[in-house]
Amino acid sequence: xxxxxxxxxxxxxxxxxxxxxxxxxxxxxxxxxxxxxxxxxxxxxxxxxxxxxxxxxxxxxxxxxxxxxxxxxxxxxxxxxxxxxxxxxxxxxxxxxxxxxxxxxxxxxxxxxxxxxxxxxxxxxxxxxxxxxxxxx
Amino acid sequence: xxxxxxxxxxxxxxxxxxxxxxxxxxxxxxxxxxxxxxxxxxxxxxxxxxxxxxxxxxxxxxxxxxxxxxxxxxxxx
Numbered sequence: 001x002x003x004x005x006x007x008x009x010x011x012x013x014x015x016x017x018x019x020x021x022x023x024x025x026x027x028x029x030x031x032x033x034x035x036x037x038x039x040x041x042x043x044x045x046x047x048x049x050x051x052x053x054x055x056x057x058x059x060x061x062x063x064x065x066x067x068x069x070x071x072x073x074x075x076x077x078x079x080x081x082x083x084x085x086x087x088x089x090x091x092x093x094x095x096x097x098x099x100x101x102x103x104x105x106x107x108x109x110x111x112x113x114x115x116x117x118x119x120x121x122x123x124x125x126x127x128x129x130x131x132x133x134x135x136x137x
Numbered sequence: 138x139x140x141x142x143x144x145x146x147x148x149x150x151x152x153x154x155x156x157x158x159x160x161x162x163x164x165x166x167x168x169x170x171x172x173x174x175x176x177x178x179x180x181x182x183x184x185x186x187x188x189x190x191x192x193x194x195x196x197x198x199x200x201x202x203x204x205x206x207x208x209x210x211x212x213x214x
Contacts, residue, residue, distance in 0.1 A: 012205045014190075016197045023191065030187040053208040057197050067196045073186035119202045137202065 002038045003114030004029060006076070007105045008049035010136060013119045015067065022119060022136050029117075033075040041112060043104055044078045047071070079108060096127045106133055 006026070014023040032038045050071055058064030081089065081104060093103035102123045109116035110132040117134050118124060124135040148156070160168045200208065 008209050009205050015193055016200050017194055018199045027191045034187055049209045056211040057208045063196050067193050070186055070189045120206055
């Protein structure tokens with residue numbers, strides 16, 4: 001079964017109407033995950049990052065709450081990294097000159113034999129040499 | 138009485154620890170049955186969350202990916 005790992009950029013980009021292509025791609029993936037054809041993983045950090053964007057950029061409180069309530073029900077499997085794994089992530093983050101947060105999502109994907117999906121081209125360009133990553137944009 | 142099926146499943150450690158705290162030996166199957174029944178009922182009566190998610194709009198102003206990345210980190214500094 002194909003495995004994907006997503007970061008906050010994919011979720012938020014799907015909610016902004018800025019990029020219909022990302023919304024359509026992520027929507028299709030969610031449907032496949034719901035039908036247990038693929039698995040979507042993420043870090044337990046993801047809901048915090050999504051909530052942070054909703055808190056600062058959400059237009060209307062009511063919409064904001066509704067969006068988070070629906071987001072919580074999406075077929076995403078959350079995982080934590082062990083402390084030893086975070087040590088590896090920190091090293092790779094230094095080697096690729098990227099943030100520990102971004103690198104942690106990517107690490108999770110590679111460790112689970114999956115593909116990290118991100119809309120962050122800056123990170124993608126710096127870390128694509130590690131493999132297991134796809135840029136959505 | 139309904140017939141039963143013996144199943145084996147895998148739980149994350151932290152879920153297993155929480156389950157152990159909430160149940161006593163001999164009651165685990167009953168607890169899991171109730172939890173699964175509730176989940177099934179929820180799935181059968183609730184709209185598909187993926188469809189609901191895709192229908193969401195007007196939550197944010199239009200944002201570029203750069204602005205999204207900045208928004209993820211807002212308030213951290």
